[in-house]
Amino acid sequence: AQSVTQPDIHITVSEGASLELRCNYSYGATPYLFWYVQSPGQGLQLLLKYFSGDTLVQGIKGFEAEFKRSQSSFNLRKPSVHWSDAAEYFCVGSGGYNKLIFGAGTRLAVHP
Amino acid sequence: NAGVTQTPKFRVLKTGQSMTLLCAQDMNHEYMYWYRQDPGMGLRLIHYSVGEGTTAKGEVPDGYNVSRLKKQNFLLGLESAAPSQTSVYFCASSYSLAGGRRGQFFGPGTRLTVL
Numbered sequence: 001a002q003s004v005t006q007p008d009i010h011i012t013v014s015e016g017a018s019l020e021l022r023c024n025y026s027y028g029a030t031p032y033l034f035w036y037v038q039s040p041g042q043g044l045q046l047l048l049k050y051f052s053g054d055t056l057v058q059g060i061k062g063f064e065a066e067f068k069r070s071q072s073s074f075n076l077r078k079p080s081v082h083w084s085d086a087a088e089y090f091c092v093g094s095g096g097y098n099k100l101i102f103g104a105g106t107r108l109a110v111h112p
Numbered sequence: 113n114a115g116v117t118q119t120p121k122f123r124v125l126k127t128g129q130s131m132t133l134l135c136a137q138d139m140n141h142e143y144m145y146w147y148r149q150d151p152g153m154g155l156r157l158i159h160y161s162v163g164e165g166t167t168a169k170g171e172v173p174d175g176y177n178v179s180r181l182k183k184q185n186f187l188l189g190l191e192s193a194a195p196s197q198t199s200v201y202f203c204a205s206s207y208s209l210a211g212g213r214r215g216q217f218f219g220p221g222t223r224l225t226v227l
Binding site: 034036045 | 160170171217
């Protein structure tokens, strides 16, 4: 079955530190992959997406993600975290057709 | 351009009551979706629509009904609310099915509590 797994429920980093949020997917073929961010009390905002081609994709707010087929991973990274990055992050896959498959989310806390 | 809007933002119901959540989008999107978000489970698709007058079941459709009478609106109804339907509900819309290359655009959510 298609699935998206985010192994880390909560992550805490210090402001200015680097960040990596993990995501693993299970699909029969290469899926479309997305990262969304949800700030407290807000809807979801698209950070970046991968469809094909270059495996390192750049997104908004200084985020990037790397698609690694051999590891079935699509990890999100940021070199220097800001306090405003505290939010919940969702890795999402689409096998096409009608539905997105959401990971359970990783809640990021940023210490000053 | 307001994007995707949802009304109401908050609602408290008693078991057995009914209500309708309204989603509106001004981006001329064909596709619209209703999700529910529960702790530790990400978002799960309730129903979706591929165009005016059409609807289809998602992953967790039981206890909900939807209608898409106008392209810009997608209504989610609870005929007889149950405590298990306490959740945050998100509406989304997109240019192409499942979002395609542009992803889906999400509303701010409706927090529903059923007592």
